[in-house]
Amino acid sequence: MxxxxxxxxxxxxxxxxxxxxxxxxxxxxxxxxxxxxxxxxxxxxxxxxxxxxxxxxxxxxxxxxxxxxxxxxxxxxxxxxxxxxxHAHSAFAAGEGEDGCAISVSFPILSRAESTFLYSEEPYFVLVKDKKPSHTFLCTQEGPF
Incomplete structure (x- = not known):
């Protein structure tokens, strides 16, 4: 080139x-x-x-x-x-103890295994037989009677 x-x-x-x-x-x-x-x-x-x-x-x-x-x-x-x-709920109770003394307490309603429920004709009254102290209480939701 x-x-x-x-x-x-x-x-x-x-x-x-x-x-x-x-x-x-x-x-x-x-x-x-x-x-x-x-x-x-x-x-x-x-x-x-x-x-x-x-x-x-x-x-x-x-x-x-x-x-x-x-x-x-x-x-x-x-x-x-x-x-x-x-304590399902507590109801007021009044009853008689074993020794015959009158009792008026706020009573805890326990489970069915521990308590027997007997309903009366009136709607607010429940008969509760507690097995432990063997007392029978007449309970009312309104208060002690």
């Missing part, structure tokens, strides 16, 4: 540059695109992972809530049992 003049050689080089540079730019664009795609994929994966994590967190929270609810219900049932066993 020594026969080429400097201006034509310059043109030739210039042409080569024009041909090389766009190819380089294309390659850079492709690489850039590839990088962007990889980053997007990574972000999607992270989002999916985050979504899974959130989902798992929600599941755990729900499980915890259910467990708490069950525990509360259990406690409530236990309390109810205790209440019904010890």
């Amino acid at each position: 020594c026969w080429l003049s400097t201006s034509s050689a310059f043109l030739h080089l210039h042409h080569l540059e024009e041909f090389i540079i766009p190819k380089k730019k294309k390659r850079e664009k492709k690489e850039k695109k590839k990088k962007e795609e990889e980053e997007e994929e990574e972000e999607e994966e992270e989002e999916e992972d985050e979504g899974k994590r959130r989902k798992m967190k929600r599941k755990k929270k729900k499980k915890k809530k259910k467990k708490k609810k069950r525990k509360r219900k259990k406690k409530k049932r236990k309390r109810k049992k205790k209440k019904s066993k010890a």
